[in-house]
Amino acid sequence: xxxxxxxxxxxxxxxxxxxxxxxxxxxxxxxxxxxxxxxxxxxxxxxxxxxxxxxxxxxxxxxxxxxxxxxxxxxxxxxxxxxxxxxxxxxxxxxxxxxxxxxxxxxxxxxxxxxxxxxxxxxxxxxxxxxxxxxxxxxxxxxxxxxxxxxxxxxxxxxxxxxxxxxxxxxxxxxxxxxxxxxxxxxxxxxxxxxxxxxxxxxxxxxxxxxxxxxxxxxxxxxxxxxxxxxxxxxxxxxxxxxxxxxxxxxxxxxxxxxxxxxxxxxxxxxxxxxxxxxxxxxxxxxxxxxxxxxxxxxxxxxxxxxxxxxxxxxxxxxxxxxxxxxxxxxxxxxxxxxxxxxxxxxxxxx
Numbered sequence: 001x002x003x004x005x006x007x008x009x010x011x012x013x014x015x016x017x018x019x020x021x022x023x024x025x026x027x028x029x030x031x032x033x034x035x036x037x038x039x040x041x042x043x044x045x046x047x048x049x050x051x052x053x054x055x056x057x058x059x060x061x062x063x064x065x066x067x068x069x070x071x072x073x074x075x076x077x078x079x080x081x082x083x084x085x086x087x088x089x090x091x092x093x094x095x096x097x098x099x100x101x102x103x104x105x106x107x108x109x110x111x112x113x114x115x116x117x118x119x120x121x122x123x124x125x126x127x128x129x130x131x132x133x134x135x136x137x138x139x140x141x142x143x144x145x146x147x148x149x150x151x152x153x154x155x156x157x158x159x160x161x162x163x164x165x166x167x168x169x170x171x172x173x174x175x176x177x178x179x180x181x182x183x184x185x186x187x188x189x190x191x192x193x194x195x196x197x198x199x200x201x202x203x204x205x206x207x208x209x210x211x212x213x214x215x216x217x218x219x220x221x222x223x224x225x226x227x228x229x230x231x232x233x234x235x236x237x238x239x240x241x242x243x244x245x246x247x248x249x250x251x252x253x254x255x256x257x258x259x260x261x262x263x264x265x266x267x268x269x270x271x272x273x274x275x276x277x278x279x280x281x282x283x284x285x286x287x288x289x290x291x292x293x294x295x296x297x298x299x300x301x302x303x304x305x306x307x308x309x310x311x312x313x314x315x316x317x318x319x320x321x322x323x324x325x326x327x328x329x330x331x332x333x334x335x336x337x338x339x340x341x342x343x344x345x346x347x348x349x350x351x
Contacts, residue, residue, distance in 0.1 A: 002086040008262050008280050009143045010088065011078045016071045019139045024064045026135045031056045059106050063099040063128075070095050079261065096132065100124035150278060151246075236293065238266060240280045247277050251293055255323055256304040256331060259283035267328065274327035298333045298341050312345055 009015055032053060074091060077083065083091070104121035107113045113120060236254065238247040241262075249268050258265040264286055266277045287295070287303050294306045298321060310324035312333075319333040321341075333341050 003084050005082040006078075006085055006088045007144070007147065009147050010140070011071075011075050011083075012261070013075070015139070015143050016075065019135070020064055020068055020071065022139055023067060023132065023135045024060060027063065027131050028056060028060045030131055031060065055111055058110065059103055062102050062106055066099050066102055067095060070098070082262075092132075092136070096128050097125065099132075100128045103128065234293070236290070238277075238279055238281070238286075241282075241285075246279055251305070252307060254305045255308050255325070255328055256302055257283065257286055257290075257295075259301040269325075274325065296337075296341055296344050298331060298337045300334060300336070302331050304331055306344065306348070312341070 070091070074083070100121055101124075103124045104117055107120050108115075108117045234251040236249055236251050237245055238249070240246050247266065249266070253269045255267045255269065255274070258267070259282075260278070262280060262282065264279050264281050264283050266279060267274060268277070269275075283301070283303060287297055290303065295303050296306050297303050304321055308323055308325075309321050311322050313320060313322060317332075319338060319341075321331040321333060323331075
């Protein structure tokens with residue numbers, strides 16, 4: 001377990017910002033309100049409430065800056081090589097010692113505390129974790145719950161889409177059966193509408209005799225609108241970095257895939273709306289799998305489904321792709337991929 005990689009949501013940019021703000025607010029309130037520890041933080045015998053708040057604000061700000069620098073470094077280290085749980089918690093211990101050292105410096109030299117520096121530092125090593133442990137646990141639980149909620153919502157959307165597709169197919173099947181039944185009714189009533197049938201036969205050039213009830217009816221044939229091409233009805237499965245299935249979509253329902261650090265955002269159609277599913281996987285891996293289905297790379301951050309693109313356009317901001325769908329952004333085309341995308345359009349236009 002300790003050697004297992006930490007979840008990605010531990011070190012995403014948004015979560016780091018949220019964590020820092022929460023730690024800052026919580027720490028400032030904790031040190032000022034939780035009076036039993038005030039004598040341990042520093043000498044407060046001659047402190048007014050304003051002085052106490054000012055010093056704690058300085059110390060809390062310094063500790064938050066240490067955490068900010070630490071988490072920025074952690075973000076880039078994890079991006080190059082994912083951290084394990086063991087490495088992550090060891091990193092937290094190092095943060096505690098750094099914050100304790102900074103606290104000791106501020107208290108000893110700024111607030112002019114008369115205690116020995118080593119004594120201040122030792123006390124800080126003990127008390128700093130009491131401040132950080134609660135916000136760390138709360139934020140991690142919050143991030144975990146939010147991540148699970150997003151996955152549940154995505155699965156529910158997928159299930160709803162699957163049920164909708166099944167209902168559409170069932171309705172199409174029922175319509176076909178109803179059409180066949182109506183054809184049989186017409187065949188039975190031919191004896192009562194002989195003149196009409198003879199007129200129809202003359203118009204179609206099949207002779208003067210009415211159509212036999214046993215003859216095959218063209219109406220019984222499945223309409224072209226019900227028939228789906230194999231490519232459009234193909235199901236695409238999306239696996240995460242652990243090769244676990246996370247999402248299945250019809251190929252023609254997928255618009256594009258956007259890279260987001262170690263994640264990808266998959267934009268797809270669900271009924272009449274556009275939805276997004278987040279998957280832990282590099283974009284390169286998805287590109288290798290989806291190129292054979294007509295997906296093209298147009299930007300370092302975007303992989304698009306060519307079949308759903310409405311137009312390629314160029315304006316003062318540069319070339320871009322447009323799906324002609326509300327809720328979808330225009331996808332930029334970078335210079336690196338412009339020639340390949342243009343050639344792809346020309347090739348498919350000729351076909």
